[in-house]
Amino acid sequence: MKPFDFCPSCATGLEVSEDGEGKTCPHCRRSWYPNSSPTAGCVIVANGRALVTERAKDPEKGKFDVPGGFLKAGEDVLDGLRREVKEELGVEIDVTFDDFVQAIPHEYGDEGDFVLAMGFRARMTSGQPEAADDVEALRWVSLDELDDVPFAWEHDRVLVRRGLEEA
């Protein structure tokens, strides 16, 4: 996010921190530093096709990404991924750290927010996927169709390609 100008706690004007990388409140002495927010997403492949999701909300509304989302503070990465997939698609997945594919930092929206997007392979274990929550629609894509999918972020295309090639 854009750096705060005023202390969120006491509303005193913030100063640049001593190391120059963050902001410090001269009253509370608390400091804030810009960080990437971690997300976890997954490629799910069945019958030679991968599941991609159309975004229902901005940023990048109407473009595609993969099932997943932001982790809560202190949340286990795989628990967070399972929770997000359940919320978005209504299905359970099997995923372990052996399924880890990539971790890509990227700008999210146009407010200066940064995300660290972790990508995994995952397998559906129960349920029939249906779009819910911040997913507008689902699409199953083959390797041949992958280049034509309007992904919000290119690293998701890379993740989906890896999933399809290794399936």
Ligand SMILES: [Zn+2]
């Ligand atoms: Zn303060």
